[in-house]
Amino acid sequence: MPEMPEVENMALGLRAVIVGKRIGEVRVVTRAMIRGPHRRQWRRFLGELAGRRIERVARRAKRLILVTEADLALVFQLGMTGKFLLPPGGAASQHKHTRLVMAFGDGTELHFVDMRRFGRLWCLRDLDADDPDAALEAAGMTPLGPEALRIRRQVFGEALRTQRPVKALLLDQTRIAGLGNIYADESLWAAGVHPARAAATLDGEQAGVLLRQIKNVLRRAIRAGGTTFSDFRNAYGDMGRFRRRLKVYQRHGEPCKRCGATIERLVVAGRGTHVCPRCQRL
DNA sequence: ATTTCATCCTGGAGGC
DNA sequence: TGCCTCCAGGATGAAA
Secondary structure, three states: OOOHHHHHHHHHHHHHHHOOOEEEEEEEOOHHHEEOOOOOOHHHHHHHHOOOEEEEEEEEOOEEEEEEHHHOEEEEEOOOOEEEEOOOOHHHHOOOOEEEEEEEOOOOEEEEEEOOOOOEEEEEOOOOOOOOHHHHHHOOOOOOOOEOOOOOHHHHHHHOOOOOEHHHHHHOOOOOEOOOHHHHHHHHHHHOEOOOOEHHHOOHHHHHHHHHHHHHHHHHHHHOOOOOOOOOOOOOOOOOOOHHHOOOOOOOOOEOOOOOOEOEEEEEOOEEEEEOOOOOEO
16 A cells, blocks of 8 residues: 555656656556546556656655656556566566566566556546646546645644544545555544544644654655555565654554553544554543 | 535456 | 355445
8 A cells, every 4th residue: 555655665666767768568467557637648648648758757745746858757656566567587477466567778667557446547648747736636536635754733623624534534634644544544543643633622732743644654655665555665675664753543442652552443534543542542 | 606426437356 | 174254454436
């Protein structure tokens, strides 16, 4: 389940390898993943990529963006299991769940692999890589809130003015963009806030602590290479190292690392939620 | 308008 | 062993 730290690590890995490469052919294996205004003409759009160089690899929240010459852009929304692989054997090692193959002029290949097919690819033109939001919205993508690592305290406070559970707010990409289920649970534990608590009941100090912990958890997860549960790998196939640093996620039945109470699992905002009943009071 | 819920999809887990 | 059912989980669009 790639969240922002996983996508950031994918972007880092890809950037080092594919920026400057010239695209040869793009083969779409699963065309149902194609979105955007050029959906009907996807074959033509992908044909236009041929011969162009990759200029940038960018990230916006959980979306990974490849920008080519002439400002053509491929925006990947990775869903549950989407990932990129740079198979050393090229086409010979195509994976069962490969959905798209980008072949480069030098003979290497980039594979997009997505077992559960929740991943989407938006094809769009005229993307300003320094400020992609306008183009993303024009293409029909859901508008995103501020990046979780960049959101300012006051904006976060305004987002909290709702009776929804605070966890639902953290998962709402239109209010704060980048968190998913793992890092929402981890941030709430670090801040000592119960996920089911109505967001608006946090006072100013608690809101500040929560935001600091969100940024802290995300930064540490990025540095650790992300979290691997079943499926995440970076472009080289390596697993993330953050899993053993997790304090609550998927640790139900085990002791809290802060107080020793038994971690519980419940459902909040329709999602499996992990909480220390002693450290995180309602 | 705001919030919840079903849907998509597959592999793995658990029941019998 | 093997078949069956159930479930996770991000984003979306429909329903409440």
